[in-house]
Amino acid sequence: MSNQISFTYTFHAPRELVFKAFTEADHLKNWWGPKGWKFEVLQSDFRPGGVFLYSQKPDDGDAMWVKFVYSEIVTPEKIVYSSFFSDREGNTIRAPFNENWPLETLTSMSFMEDGGKTTVTVTLAPVSAAEDEINTFIESKEMTQEGFIGTFKQLEDYLLNTSK
Structure with a gap:
């Protein structure tokens, strides 16, 4: 059994625009996170x-704080980051x-472009996790994928409205 969660999503938009939507706070605030939730950067x-x-x-409910620490960025091809739940101070x-x-x-x-469409492949993996943490992560595969897909659908809508 793999300790990773992977999936792909294809956007009907050019790679440069999709990449910017993932990397600029002015874009992210319009689509990232669960539908209907308030988002603060x-x-x-x-x-x-x-x-x-x-x-x-x-x-x-209460705010959930999340911190990303970027380790690799290849514009407009790749983003790698560690993700942590955090308090307001990080x-x-x-x-x-x-x-x-x-x-x-x-x-x-x-981020791969083909014919004006961009396919994003996402892979998540726990880092230095205990066995019970790995089990929780794997048991949450469907929830995690559904959460990302829902968020990516919001991005798809945002990109369609942005390009008009």
Whole structure:
């Protein structure tokens, strides 16, 4: 059994535009996260070693803070980052939805263009995780994929409205 979660999504937009939507806070705030949740960017430093710190909040709940630390960026082909649930200051905390979620996950995104469409391949993997954290991660595969796909559908809508 693989400890990774992978999937692809194809956008009907050129790679440069899709890549910008993933890397510029002015774009991200319009589509990232669960539908209907409020999104706040506290820090956006898109470069290797840079940090993206944001919160997402449902109308009826508390804000969840998330921190990305970028390790590799190849414009407009690839983004690699570690993801952590955090507090507002960026200190790593346990995931608010499951204390057995890995403290760190590594996300790799590749962007391939063909005929004006862009296919994004996403691979997530736990980093230095205990066995119970790996099990929780793998058991959450469907939820994780559905969450990303829902978010990517929001990006698809955003890109269609942006290009008009």
